[in-house]
Amino acid sequence: MMRGPVIAALACLTLAACMGAGEERADGTIARAVPAMSTKPVALQLRDASRFPPADATGPLDDPLTCLARTVYWEAKGEPLTGQSAVAHVVLNRVNADAYPSDVCGVVTQGGPARPCQFSFFCDGRDDTPVEADAYRTAHRVAWEALNGQSDDPTRGATSFHNLSVRPGWATANRRTTKIGHHVFYR
Known part of the structure; x- marks a missing residue:
C-alpha cells in the first residue's frame, strides 16, 4: 500500500x-x-542514517550543515539527543533574530576566533576538527534534522545557553526558557 x-x-x-x-x-x-512550543519534554530519535549526507569531520566551516554540526559536536557532545538538538535550535533561532547574522555560519563564527565570541569552541584556540567519529556522526544527523525542519525546538525559542558549570553575567538579563541536560537556555 x-x-x-x-x-x-x-x-x-x-x-x-x-x-x-x-x-x-x-x-x-x-x-x-519560531513555532510555539509545548511544555512537554521532547524525546528525539535519530532517523534512518541512510538518508543523511556523509559526515565530513575535516571540512572547513563554510556551509550551514558543517557549521551547525561542529557547534552541536563541540558544545553538546555527550548530552542527550534533546540537548544536542537544543543547541542546534539556538543557532537557528539566532538566524531568525535581528540581533544576529542571518546565516548559520555567520552566527557560529560571530565575533571571530578571539574572545569574546558566541560559541566557546570557535575561539578557544584549539583545532575544531572533531576527534570522535561516532559522536560527530550523531551531531551531524542532529544538525541535518534541525536544518531540514525534522526536529522541534525543545528550547522554546532560546537564543542563548550556558553550561551549568558557569554563571555568565548576561544570563540575569535574559528569560530562562528551559534546562536540558547540563545546559540552561534563555531568550
Missing part, C-alpha cells in the same frame, strides 16, 4: 510551504516564525 509514502510527501510539502512564510527584514532576508 502506498499510503505511508504519500502522507509523508504531503507532510513535507505542507511543512515546506509553512516554513517559507515569514517577514522580510530590512537586509532583504526572510525571518521565519
